[in-house]
Amino acid sequence: MEETTTVQPRKDENVIYVGKKPTMSYVLATITQFNNGAESVILKARGKLISTAVDTAEIVRNRFMPNCKIADIKIKTEELTSEDGSLNKVSAIEITIQK
């Protein structure tokens, strides 16, 4: 595996946190990351927004980057402290898309 010495963005920089904006915002953010030279992009989302992350990955793959692949999907449980101090568990997903 030979690679040129172009600056390799660290993995952390390629994380996109999926929130409450329209899905296409995250699609655009993902495409932009790839256009900026990222080899992979990780979409992270929690709770109800998990479906938006899946939508984002599917739209990127089906409509914009037919050659990319879903390299990995992880699910986990995260603990969040809410404003009143109580501890809430919430499911989370991490979808790794590879160029």
Next chain:
Amino acid sequence: MEETTTVQPRKDENVIYVGKKPTMSYVLATITQFNNGAESVILKARGKLISTAVDTAEIVRNRFMPNCKIADIKIKTEELTSEDGSLNKVSAIEITIQK
């Protein structure tokens, strides 16, 4: 499209379609499948219900079956014909839990 007939039928028996019932219904359905001898259970969900499928898998793993593992997670796009005849695309997830 050729498909072997050996693998499919068995898998189908262990599929749980995640819908709009409370999450614990699907947790219970999953545990029941395992108690009935299933080696693996596949949770399937579409659209907004994807997060419920992830919640189900996480609750099964964290609270009831600490030794089970998430063997596979697939995402895809399905086409649905709505009542007025128009074609809608919807994301879907399949989570395979193994005993």
